[in-house]
Amino acid sequence: MSDAPATKVLEVKDLSVQFRTNDGAVYAVNHVDFELGRGQTLGIVGESGSGKSQTVLAMMGLLARNGSASGQVLHHGRNLLGLSPTALNAIRGDRIAMIFQDPMTSLNPYLTVERQMTEVLELHRGMGRRAARLRAIEALDAVKIPDARRRIDFYPHEFSGGMRQRVMIAMALLCEPELLIADEPTTALDATVQAQITVLLRELQRDFGTAILMITHDLGVVAGLCDDVMVMYGGRVMEHASADDIFHRPSHPYTRGLLAALPRLDDTSAKLVSIPGNPPNMNELPPGCPFSARCRYVQDRCVTTMPLLQRRDVASTALRACHRSVAELDAMEASDA
Amino acid sequence: MNESGIPTVSAPVDFAPKGRSPWRDARLRFQRNRAAVASVVVLMIIALACVFGPMLLPNAYDSVDWDLMSHPPTRANWHLFGTDELGRDLLVRTLIGGRVSLMVGALATLVSVSIGVVWGAVAGFAGGRVDSLMMRIVDMAYAVPYLLIAILVVTIFGRDILLVVAAIAAFSWLDMARVVRGQTLSIKSREYVEAARAIGVPTWRIIFQHVVPNLMGVVVIYTSILVPGVILTESVLSFLGLGVQEPMTSWGVLIHDGAAVMGASPWMILFPAGALSITLYCANFIGDGLRDALDPKER
Numbered sequence: 001m002s003d004a005p006a007t008k009v010l011e012v013k014d015l016s017v018q019f020r021t022n023d024g025a026v027y028a029v030n031h032v033d034f035e036l037g038r039g040q041t042l043g044i045v046g047e048s049g050s051g052k053s054q055t056v057l058a059m060m061g062l063l064a065r066n067g068s069a070s071g072q073v074l075h076h077g078r079n080l081l082g083l084s085p086t087a088l089n090a091i092r093g094d095r096i097a098m099i100f101q102d103p104m105t106s107l108n109p110y111l112t113v114e115r116q117m118t119e120v121l122e123l124h125r126g127m128g129r130r131a132a133r134l135r136a137i138e139a140l141d142a143v144k145i146p147d148a149r150r151r152i153d154f155y156p157h158e159f160s161g162g163m164r165q166r167v168m169i170a171m172a173l174l175c176e177p178e179l180l181i182a183d184e185p186t187t188a189l190d191a192t193v194q195a196q197i198t199v200l201l202r203e204l205q206r207d208f209g210t211a212i213l214m215i216t217h218d219l220g221v222v223a224g225l226c227d228d229v230m231v232m233y234g235g236r237v238m239e240h241a242s243a244d245d246i247f248h249r250p251s252h253p254y255t256r257g258l259l260a261a262l263p264r265l266d267d268t269s270a271k272l273v274s275i276p277g278n279p280p281n282m283n284e285l286p287p288g289c290p291f292s293a294r295c296r297y298v299q300d301r302c303v304t305t306m307p308l309l310q311r312r313d314v315a316s317t318a319l320r321a322c323h324r325s326v327a328e329l330d331a332m333e334a335s336d337a
Numbered sequence: 338m339n340e341s342g343i344p345t346v347s348a349p350v351d352f353a354p355k356g357r358s359p360w361r362d363a364r365l366r367f368q369r370n371r372a373a374v375a376s377v378v379v380l381m382i383i384a385l386a387c388v389f390g391p392m393l394l395p396n397a398y399d400s401v402d403w404d405l406m407s408h409p410p411t412r413a414n415w416h417l418f419g420t421d422e423l424g425r426d427l428l429v430r431t432l433i434g435g436r437v438s439l440m441v442g443a444l445a446t447l448v449s450v451s452i453g454v455v456w457g458a459v460a461g462f463a464g465g466r467v468d469s470l471m472m473r474i475v476d477m478a479y480a481v482p483y484l485l486i487a488i489l490v491v492t493i494f495g496r497d498i499l500l501v502v503a504a505i506a507a508f509s510w511l512d513m514a515r516v517v518r519g520q521t522l523s524i525k526s527r528e529y530v531e532a533a534r535a536i537g538v539p540t541w542r543i544i545f546q547h548v549v550p551n552l553m554g555v556v557v558i559y560t561s562i563l564v565p566g567v568i569l570t571e572s573v574l575s576f577l578g579l580g581v582q583e584p585m586t587s588w589g590v591l592i593h594d595g596a597a598v599m600g601a602s603p604w605m606i607l608f609p610a611g612a613l614s615i616t617l618y619c620a621n622f623i624g625d626g627l628r629d630a631l632d633p634k635e636r
Contacts, residue, residue, distance in 0.1 A: 060535055065464070085540070093536030100535075105528040109359055110550040119546065120536050155358055171536070 008076075009178045009211045010059075010096075011035040015071035017051070017058045017235075026282045028054045028067070030235045033309075034228075036179065039205060041212040043226035043243070045219065045258070049279050051235035052215045056181050060098060061088045075179075094124040097172035101184040103164035107156035113140075113167055114152045120174045139170040142207075143200060162193035166200070173204060181213045186221055198224045219262055223247060231255050234280045234290025237309055241318030251312050251320045253329060254291045289321070297324055297332055363554075366630040373626025376619035383616055387435035396426035398433040399584040409604055419604040421594065430586055431609050437580075437587040438613070441502055442568040448506035449567075450560055453513025458552065460514070461521025462544050472518065475511050483508040484573075491579045498581050505570050513559060520555045524548050554631040561624030565617045572613060588613045 017029035029051040036042050044052040058069035059080060073080040075091065083091075092098075100106040108116060117139065118132035127135065133152070140148035143166040156164060165185060172180055182201070186194040198221055205212055214226060222229055222243060229246040231239040231254065239252040250256045257275040277294035286292055292302040302323055312318040312326060322329075367373060391398060395415055402414055406424040410417055418427035460471035487504040494500055524530065525548070533543050568588075574580050575589025583590075588609045595606030 062531060062534055089537035089539055091537070092534070093538075098532075098535040100528055100532055102528060106532040108529045108533070108547050108551065110553070111547070112358075119538065123537060123539075123542075157359065158357060168532075 007038045009036050009038055009040075010213075011072070011074040012055075012059065013072040013074065015055065015058060015069065015073060017054045017063065017067055017069045019064070019067045021066065021283075023283050027285070028235050028282060029058065029069075031071075032230075032232075032237055034230055034240065036211045036213060038178065038211055039209040040228070041205065041214060041226045043214045043216060043222040043229045044232060045216060045222055045229055046232035047217055047279050049234075049282060050232040052232050053183055054235075055232075056098070056183060056213060056215060060092060060096065060181070061085075090124075093120055093172075093177075094175045095177055096179045096181065097175070097177040098181040098183065099165070099168045099172050099185050102188045103161055103168050104188065106168055107164060109156055112153055112155055113159075117152070117167075117171050117174060120171060124175050135174065136170075139174050140167070142173065142204070143167075143170040145170070161189050162196065165189060165193075165197055169197070169200065169204070173208065173210070176208055177210060179211045179213065181215070183215045184217070185214070186216070186218060194218075194221070195224075201225060219247075219258065231258070234285055235282065236290055236306070237319070237321060238291065239318070239320045240309065241312070241316075241320075245312075245316070245318045249318075251318065251326045251329070252322050253295050253297050253324075256329075256333075257294075289323075296336075297329060299323065363630040367626050370626040370629060372622045376622035376626070380616065380619040380623070383435065383612065383619075384439060387432045387439060390432040391429050391436075394426070394429050394432075396429045398429045398586070399425065401425060409602070418608045419602070421605055422598065422602070425584075427591075427605065427608055430591060431588070431612055434586045434588045434591050434609060435612060435616075437498065437585065438568055438571055438589070439616075441498065441505070441571045441587070442564055444502045445505040445509065445567045445571070446560060446564050448502065449510035449563065450513055450556065452506070453510035454517050454549065454552065454556055456510065457514040457517025457519075458521050458544050458548055461518035462525055462540070462548060464522075464525075468518070472515075475514050478508070478511055481508075484577075487574060488577070488579060491574075496579070496582045498585075501571060501574060501580060504574070505567055509563060509567055509570070513556070513563065516555060516559050517552055520552050521548055524551050527551075558624065558628045558631055561620065561627050565620040565624075568613070568616065568620070 012032060012034050015029060015032045016027065019026045019028055032051075032055055034042060044055065046052045054063070054067070057063050058067070059073045061080065061083070063069060069081050071081070075095065080088065080091070107113070114133060114136060117136035118127075118129055121127040121132035121135055122129070125132075137148045137152055140152060145151055145163060145166055151159075156167075159167060169185075180201075185201070186197050189197065201212065202225055204210065212225070214221065216222060226243045229239075229241060229243050230237055231246070231252065233254050238254045239246065239250070241251070245251075246255060247259070250259055254275075260273045261275060263272060275294055280290050280293065286303050288301070288303045288305050289295070289307055292298045295302065307321045307323045309319050309321040312320050320326075324332075396402070402420055402424040404424075405411070405414060405420050406422060408420045408424075410419045415426070415428070418431055420427055421430070456471060456475070460468045483504075490500060490504055530543060530547055533547050538546070571580065571587060572589030572592065575587045576593040578593070580587050580589055591609035592606055592613065595602075595609060599606050
């Protein structure tokens, strides 16, 4: 992990999320800790159902009705969990903004882009319609929407997917938030547009000093954007380290599996690799490591006790949750090959 | 154009349309539906005739033509629809009756749509106990025999057109509330509602700014079904003698009176019944066209 930031925008301590369902309680997120400084980017990586989306929804107070969160989400020392809806509304969209996975459905089809953007400014800045409109046009310019002055009066269906995601980003940045939460912002877009959006986010971060919390299952996006990466599986943090460490010195079997599953364009002989098995059923997690059922290096105690999230070694800031040491894994992997 | 007559490219004309709303698309689709457009025209003609016809015609709705009583349609004295057994001009009475019927229809629809949309949207969006409570109230209102209540109300408070409107509206908003609630439940889970919550929009504002506009397709369609129903209900009440007071009239009253002498003077029921039928047909065709134009599946 990088050095402790001077100003912490967000500290998440021991965050857990559980849902009451007809099949009993489901523990979607368990004991997650992380912090985010000004201008930093943290990527949360994991497959579907790993709890990454629920982590941020809990932070924003957007959990479904049957969900509840425990722990602390500190925004400048103030715990967001348990704030009144009015107090939360004052922060959401203003200090902390969020963009969603599917730009096709996150804009209201019956309102012009102008109406949706000015609403944010009217709510948080008390701006008049005309001033808000000018500010909104600026924001659209900033995300490189050509001819923003005219396009702002369009309805969402008149924009392409990439354009709509730009609109979403412009909307999120209207109040110059300290923290931008991006829930799979590029998943619904095609590859070239993905790259444009990634570049755009990087530039905006540089210009505005916004901290970004990026949820994704696309490791390419992570490599392009993130300082730190948190790898989640089955609602638990498997590994939390700098992007450099994650890509060059992955220390957890799951992270290694994810990286091995990346298709390589430069290696034509390679066949597609996958991690055997299926994502875990959150109703029937083992008492130990949730990944144990699919792990190649599983041992008895993996199934029975959850490994603690610990430093990889004394010199490193990288955290990992695995009973096997890195040396052990390296040796076993070498003998496999 | 410059002096040489060649168009210059330096000053491009802005052909760009203003944003095309989903409503505009729907309007274009509606305009392609001939039956619906024709129905709109016919309905407009009927409405205009009802409003302005009595002003232009020489006869008053309550004046008696002593020479021509129970007379079949004739050009004499402009009795184009004939006269009733008191010698009153049936054309003017049909138009005046249309005024009442259409007004009651419009007013009762407006009231019931307003109540139904707000009730349904709030119940659906609030969910949980509020939703249960509000919808149980609707269920209870359903169980009340409305004709009985209408008869009671009119008996107690006398015959008043606003009372008729209230009696109709008091029961016709129930369906609207149910339909709107159902639709709200599905809209509530859309991402743009979550996005609105994520930018800190207060709940009441989400309901009226983000949910209600998206309900409008369904509301418009349902309203078009409601209007003929309401007009028909007014006719039923009038037919039962619970409508407007003589000599004022409505289509229901005219049909009621005409039915009594149907064998001897069939024109007395044919014209008002015809006007009512044509209006109901048109309303249904328009509803059909709106349904096609606003079909949510097309979005």
